[in-house]
Amino acid sequence: MTILERLDQPGGRARVFEQDGFTFDAGPTVITAPFLFEELWELCGRRLEDDVDLRAVHPFYRIRFDDGDVFDYSGDADLMRREIRRFSPEDEAGYERFLAMSERIFATGFTRLGHVPFDSAWDMARIVPDMVRLQSQLTVYRLVSKFVRHPKLRQVLSFHPLLVGGNPFATTSIYTLIAYLEREWGVHFPIGGTGALVRGLLGLIDGLGGELRLNAEVTGIVVEEGRARGVKLADGETIEADVVVSNADSAWTYRYLVPASARRRWTDRKLETARYSMGLFVWYFGTRRTYPDVAHHSILLGPRYRELLDDIFGARLAPDFSLYLHRPTATDPSLAPQGMDAFYVLSPVPNLEADVDWTERAEPYRRAIEAHLSDTVLPGLKDEIVTSRVMTPLDFRDELLAFRGAAFSFEPILRQSAWFRPHNRSEEVQGLYLVGAGTHPGAGVPGVLSSARVLDAVVPDPVAGR
Numbered sequence: 001m002t003i004l005e006r007l008d009q010p011g012g013r014a015r016v017f018e019q020d021g022f023t024f025d026a027g028p029t030v031i032t033a034p035f036l037f038e039e040l041w042e043l044c045g046r047r048l049e050d051d052v053d054l055r056a057v058h059p060f061y062r063i064r065f066d067d068g069d070v071f072d073y074s075g076d077a078d079l080m081r082r083e084i085r086r087f088s089p090e091d092e093a094g095y096e097r098f099l100a101m102s103e104r105i106f107a108t109g110f111t112r113l114g115h116v117p118f119d120s121a122w123d124m125a126r127i128v129p130d131m132v133r134l135q136s137q138l139t140v141y142r143l144v145s146k147f148v149r150h151p152k153l154r155q156v157l158s159f160h161p162l163l164v165g166g167n168p169f170a171t172t173s174i175y176t177l178i179a180y181l182e183r184e185w186g187v188h189f190p191i192g193g194t195g196a197l198v199r200g201l202l203g204l205i206d207g208l209g210g211e212l213r214l215n216a217e218v219t220g221i222v223v224e225e226g227r228a229r230g231v232k233l234a235d236g237e238t239i240e241a242d243v244v245v246s247n248a249d250s251a252w253t254y255r256y257l258v259p260a261s262a263r264r265r266w267t268d269r270k271l272e273t274a275r276y277s278m279g280l281f282v283w284y285f286g287t288r289r290t291y292p293d294v295a296h297h298s299i300l301l302g303p304r305y306r307e308l309l310d311d312i313f314g315a316r317l318a319p320d321f322s323l324y325l326h327r328p329t330a331t332d333p334s335l336a337p338q339g340m341d342a343f344y345v346l347s348p349v350p351n352l353e354a355d356v357d358w359t360e361r362a363e364p365y366r367r368a369i370e371a372h373l374s375d376t377v378l379p380g381l382k383d384e385i386v387t388s389r390v391m392t393p394l395d396f397r398d399e400l401l402a403f404r405g406a407a408f409s410f411e412p413i414l415r416q417s418a419w420f421r422p423h424n425r426s427e428e429v430q431g432l433y434l435v436g437a438g439t440h441p442g443a444g445v446p447g448v449l450s451s452a453r454v455l456d457a458v459v460p461d462p463v464a465g466r
């Protein structure tokens with residue numbers, strides 16, 4: 001097994017930036033479904049807890065509304081009820097019913113279907129009755145609105161699809177399963193940062209005798225008579241293989257790595273007209289002081305909710321924003337020099353379909369975010385910054401080879417889910433398999449791990465010859 005990575009370090013979106021004594025995890029920070037990691041470790045004959053120290057985070061999120069109201073979102077049933085009552089006592093019963101619905105959706109959407117290959121139309125047809133029963137045709141926001149009335153609670157219970165690149169007003173309500181997933185198994189963070197998980201995964205690959213080659217960009221998948229025969233690298237080398245698994249962005253894989261002559265479904269036109277998730281503007285920064293009152297995960301909602309999402313997913317860069325603020329040093333102070341804090345703040349923005357020149361807009365946009373943080377949860381921020389770097393959708397395109405610079409690949413709407421996504425077992429080329437955010441079931445760490453689990457069922461075992 002040879003793993004080819006074009007960057008000079010492993011981890012992809014979860015890679016790590018070390019800078020001026022600070023450790024910045026580049027991407028995923030809300031680690032849910034730890035059982036998927038445990039299972040993966042077990043499959044490799046090891047125990048997760050021997051390699052990674054995962055800590056439960058409380059609250060899951062501190063959600064701050066634009067008027068200063070704060071909602072602590074957690075897995076503690078009593079505390080959650082108290083928070084719901086504080087905003088709207090009459091919504092308490094509806095909230096309980098919403099959670100019960102989320103559990104039912106989880107049982108089908110995650111437990112039963114998250115690991116199904118979905119490579120025939122029949123697989124899709126079979127689940128239609130379940131989808132109708134679970135009201136999957138509704139969006140996340142509409143389903144939530146059936147259970148609670150208060151506008152702020154509707155936001156609190158509907159923002160989750162943004163964590164996997166979806167607009168709560170367009171994403172299928174299947175994604176409300178995240179509420180149950182978090183409630184039941186918690187939100188976690190590894191000591192040492194999410195880089196500790198990446199290092200743990202490298203240990204597993206090593207233990208299996210796999211080889212990781214960095215600075216090795218695949219520029220083409222060799223296809224002969226409809227079958228994958230290997231890959232070509234940027235330096236001209238060709239590596240022969242009977243099985244090729246692409247963890248590159250699946251839209252990019254088909255658009256640029258698989259010859260057009262080998263594609264019938266994922267034509268250039270289909271790829272150009274598909275809908276892609278939003279982009280992200282991420283600012284990583286360290287402060288010379290700590291902000292002990294700031295939670296590990298904060299969400300700072302802006303003045304507009306639906307309208308802002310309309311702008312983001314409608315390819316318009318808005319002057320206002322809603323932010324996610326990460327303070328990993330709340331859980332592991334060793335990620336910053338003593339007495340200092342490491343942060344990143346991310347703002348969902350349009351992907352590169354929008355006419356935005358990030359080479360010019362990045363700094364003014366960063367300054368607007370800095371001013372907003374100074375005015376709200378990080379007073380005096382401007383004078384406290386000791387290190388800083390940003391990532392824009394251009395970096396997602398140019399470093400991670402993300403189609404349209406989308407942070408989460410295809411947008412998770414119903415007509416781009418399950419069978420409608422690029423299949424895990426390529427429908428175009430024999431011997432080619434797809435894994436990661438752009439295939440089934442979708443983006444986010446649990447989705448990506450689940451896609452790997454699907455491959456376990458469909459990739460032939462070279463030893464057993466199945």
Ligand SMILES: Cc1cc2nc3c(=O)[nH]c(=O)nc-3n(C[C@H](O)[C@H](O)[C@H](O)COP(=O)(O)OP(=O)(O)OC[C@H]3O[C@@H](n4cnc5c(N)ncnc54)[C@H](O)[C@@H]3O)c2cc1C
Pocket residue numbers: 004005006007010011012013014026027028029030031032163164216217218219247248249280282346399400401407408435436437438442443444445446448
């Ligand atoms: C800022 C941010 C925050 C996030 N927060 C969360 C969160 O809190 N919780 C959560 O669950 N999820 C989160 N996500 C989503 C999650 O990180 C991703 O969905 C997931 O990591 C994607 O994994 P992947 O393997 O599909 O892609 P990647 O991690 O991008 O891996 C693909 C790899 O392939 C390499 N590559 C691409 N093309 C080639 C090529 N041609 N040749 C060689 N190598 C190539 C890339 O360099 C990259 O290393 C977040 C994402 C971002 C960006």
